[in-house]
Amino acid sequence: MGARHLVVIGNGPAGKEAAAVLRDKEPESRITIISKDHEGQYRPNFLPDYISGRKSLEQLYATPFRFYQDQEIKLRLGQPVAVLDLEERRIILDHKEVIRFDGLVIAVGGRPRIPEPLLVFQDLMYTLKTVQDANSWIDRLASVDSVVIVGGDLTSFAITRALLQLGKRVGFVFSEEAFWPQRCNDQILRAAAAKLAARGVEVVPGRLKRIVRHSETRFEIMTDCRHLEAGLVGAFFGLVPDVRFLAGSGLQIERGILVDEYLNTGFEGVYAAGDCAQVYHPELRDYWVSIGYDNALRLGRIAASNLAGGREETTVPPESLFCDQGVRANTSWWLEF
């Protein structure tokens, strides 16, 4: 088998762009995208509108399968990776199939984050990352009138808007944990709370302490000052890189996969891009996390380009980075609520 095998893990914007660029730069190589999702690539930022009915399922999907066929990119959906073996340069899928690679781009994106103190209530809360998640929301919303949103990341505002459009009663519990990786200060908090209240959202003070389930559609939410009831609790604490399966692979992992300014992991031919990556900034001598759709596209392109022999830097102007809890972040997506 003469041709090089280039593998991309993740079929989000970063992964798909990486594969497209690789195909462009290496017409003879074999390219495979592996994704644990069963659905094709979709736009996560459209999910709240899908829930409210303002966008159709077709509009969610970003890239038709035809694209992969035409580009001769093998797309393997619904096949999670179990093990990454950098020494042998191979991936073992969950169903025990072994894939050897010559070059690898890891673009697994992020998964909804639940802060440590609230992990115990994880099963009681709904998150929103995938189309399946959105469908679960739609199913449950059919039989509840009220929703409590806990957290406060970027998506939480979009989902609140969607819920109001559906005529649901919305309660909002801000959490200082929630604003990661955003800046969190009182000023922003108050401004956000005011805007929510103006729309009829009940902003609940205090920290979230407990959630009790009385039934499938009746939950009791307790902060240190208030009790309230709702039919559904949504958790919106931002994303963490979905890299649990990479533990033990040898990659350096902090919040995400540590890569240099060329997005290389330190292993030859192995790159990371998108929400799952923490990128080194040579000027600041520190790592920053990339958030957002457009960022993912850009990083995906750069990682692929460099894997194919390029030497492109990802550095962003230092002032576009903000810092929270010791973590720098750059976001391409700010939603004006």
Next chain:
Amino acid sequence: MGKLDITIEICGMSGDGTIAAGGLLNTAMSRAGWSVLAFDSYPAEIRGFGRCVTRSRFGETKQIALEDSTDVLISLDDKQSLSRIPFLADDAVVLFDNKPSAHLAEGESIAAHVAPGMALYGAPFLDLASSASGSGKGRNLAALGALAAIYNLPLDYFREVIAAKFKSKGDRVVEANHKSFDAGWEYAREQFADRIRGIPIPGTAGEEPEKLLLSGNVAIAEGALAANVKSYFGYPITPATPIMEYLAGKLPERDGRVVQMEDEISAIGAVLGSFFAGTRAMTATSGPGFALMTELITHGVMSETPAVIVDAQRGGPATGLPTKTEQSDLLAAVFGGPGDSARIVIAPTDVTECYHYTAKSFRLAEKYQTPVIILTDFFLDNRVENLVRPTSRPGDIEDGNVYPAIADRWNYHRYRLTESGISPRALPGMEGYIFPATGLEHRQEGVPDFSPENHMVMSQKRRTKILSALADLESPVEYADPGRLDVGVISWGSSFGAALDAVNTAREQGLRVGALKVTTMYPYHAEEIRAFMSRCQEILIPELNLSGQLATLIGHLFPKDVIRLNMVTGIPIYPSVILVKIREIIGVQGR
């Protein structure tokens, strides 16, 4: 969305329980009220190291053909299942075991080959069965359980058919199998909770009368039993052997018998001897055996002795392809053998007709004093359909013999010339009607006579007799709107289902087409066929033989050349292939 219609395949290596799982699925779905058409493929060699594929089409209305597109594939052995990938629909569902015992190289898992639009459902069949029942043997049942969960199929029917099938092996086995099935179901319910695809169950579930699953071969055997056949003389040959074996179990309890003869020649010899003495007998064979029977068949024609012969066609020529389907014995059946030896040849198109045509063939043989050849093919013989238990119509099975009158006693001429050509036939044991039957040309008394006038007259007599059977034989059936048709599709045997399916689709697409089912191959109803043809712009005859044997037989009834669609692939013709041809003839682009 059109009528619900789903094709499910199970593919594995022999020993995986593939065929058993397919059978359970067919029975359960039949109980649930679906119409079933299923056709399995077995390994070619006896030692059985080979691929087994069960293929079942379920629908709300009677299924008459299989398509080349599969909606669900259950893989019990990925290596074997890879061969099925080209037949999967773009959005097919694939179930596979996602916990193989050892690691697989890239490409060895079926997951490597499914297209992105297909839905992959991985479940650890082997582990589930082992944990639930202590043995991995039930992994085919765990897979069925997963399927049932994914499609929200009613569990009771599955559990019932599992209990029924394994009853003879004892309660422990039934319980273990239920556990394997349940384990697959529970796993799938949980793991695929967000990917369940229910299909509505038809309202006919549990309705009386209950439907049975019958294969063509069993229907043939049951039809013969309905006609009170007493003796089956046969010789093992694929695909006719199951008929012999089925009757071997049933005939002794009815004072009958199956005698396995030393070859096909002795088989047909004994059938003729039996009918000569007045007792119904039959034989079933395939192409090579049929060829051996030819001389004696013409003896039956010349001596005007009844016989019933099933030719279960398979790939030819010579030994050919014993386990593949084909329709290439038509001309041999109609014309084979020395001389002008016209005889009756009929060809059923589905399992129900297999039953009824066999049942009535004995009466026809007796009345027209001729061998009657029933043409089936591997696909029709081995496929399974669900149908209400067939019962014979009294008119079909009554004694067809025309006995001599008292007035003819002591002055009986066996081959007396009559208007219809039918000479009353005495049976040995009847006093006063002694006669010799012979394969030599003979005069009315039955003794040899080679004179010119006699041969002319007797040849015409025999031919007239056969043609007189037209009124007694099934006429062709039209499936068309009245008026002009752009294309008329004529087909026979198991290919007719595919032709009708294609015509139905074409009509839904607004095309002016129709179908004609021909089941009486000889003598054929020239008038009716010509009448249908005359209102068609073009005639298309799809059939599973290379030269177009039906086209050759009846093509002359159409003023211009008929269009032949000939396939000799060993597999049934697909409706989609016929539809493409129809559209091409009409001049429409695309499918």
Next chain:
Amino acid sequence: MKTSGKALAQKVERIEASEVFSIRSDELPTWCPGCGYFGIHFGINNAIQQLALLHHQVVVVSGIGCAGRYPFFSHTYGLHTVHGRALPVATGVKLANPELTVLAVGGDGDGLGIGGGHFPHAARRDININYILFDNAIYGLTKGQPSPSTPVGFKTKASPQGTREQPLNATLLALSYGASFVARLFAGDPEGITRALTAGIRHEGFSFYHVYTTCVTFDKQNRTWDHLKKSVHALPENHDRTDRGRAIEHVLRDNDSLGIIYQESR
């Protein structure tokens, strides 16, 4: 017991004239004058008379050859089938109506050549039919080709240098096929044929009758009346017809003994 061809013909003529011989059909036999088949015909018909069988309950099934024409000359139901296939057809007739007495007749070519494959199975199937093999060691109807029982060195138009193959021994074959009743007879001894048939028709099982006979037209040097008359003789007094092994041994040594060679007690 031993009768010359001419004397036989005269005997038959006398009997024809009498009214006792009512089994004859109206058809004149196509056999040549002096043919051994007349004697066999006589012997068979006497057996039918003696057993008081009703003619309409007797079926004669034949193959192709001079012997094949037999059904036309016999006033019974007849079924003249194709070459070599009398035995399976007779099987079908008997199974269809066990009340019938079924005789299968054919020559040595019909029975040992093309029909050779049916012989062992009829024997092992042991259905109650009677197979009479008219063995004149030649193909007569097609005008004189060697047959499976023709001896080595026999010259015909088809074998101008003389035949090279070993002849088959029908009696030996029947014994080794497991036939439950085997008799060897001579067309010049119709009484012997009658005796054997009356026993064999009553025998509940497959009865085989190997009848030595002549073809006066095409064999003037091998199996002639003279030759047969001189060589045939009765079975020894102490012949044990219940011991198959002994019977086989005997037949291997003695090809000319006549009588019931083997009969399984039933």
